[in-house]
Amino acid sequence: MTPATLPATELPIPDLDWSIASYKGHPTSDGFAYVASLRRNGKKVASVEHDGRGGTVMVFWTTAAKEHRQAWNRWVADYQSLHPENAAYEPESTAVESLIDEYEVAAKLRRATRRETPVLRPGESVLSSGGFTALRGLPDSPEVKAFLRKPDHDFDRFWDGKRWVKL
Incomplete structure (x- = not known):
């Protein structure tokens, strides 16, 4: 298996076949509730x-999704082998939540790109949904350049609209 990397969060995953769409979530008194579509190669399968x-994540497969379910189980096992630090947690939940993080971060980055808002991030290996900073001004504006010259920031990457670029 040659791992791939999610574009927005830079999280290593087994491959890019699986994604989340139609995500809706809200906080509850005990945690966070959500519903979403699980897609394989762009097609909703669960x-x-x-x-x-x-509790754990509940996955409701579409009819005739046996091959997708088997492929998902393999993907989750491969995901778990890439992330041994999550071994204490339920494997399917951590895999789904990593795809949800990608969905949320990608949506925020698309919005920032549409508004031509520069987005910077620190050099962490994986980006959380709140782990980046959106700045006012265009990337080459004097305000942004002045901010980057300050010695007290820890940003080392810039979102160019499609991927993270080293500063």
Whole structure:
């Protein structure tokens, strides 16, 4: 297996076949509840839900999705081997939540790109949904250049609209 990297969060994953779409979530008194579509190569193959009360992710497969379910189980196992630090957690939940993080971060980056807002991030290996900073001004504006000259920031990457570029 040659791992791939999610473009927005830069998280290593087994391949880019799986993604999340139609995500809706909200905080609950015990956690975070959500529903989303699980897609394989752009096609919806399951719905995923979490009730926000500390349980596991529920995956509801579409009819005739046996091959997708087997492929998903392999993908989750491969994901777990890439991320041994998550071994104490339920493997399917961590895999789904990493795809949700990618979905959320990518949406925020698309919005920033549409508004021509520069986005910087620190050099962490994986980007969380709140781990970047959007600046006012264009990338080559004097304000942004002045901010980057300050010695007290830890940013080393810039979102160019498609991928993270080293500063």
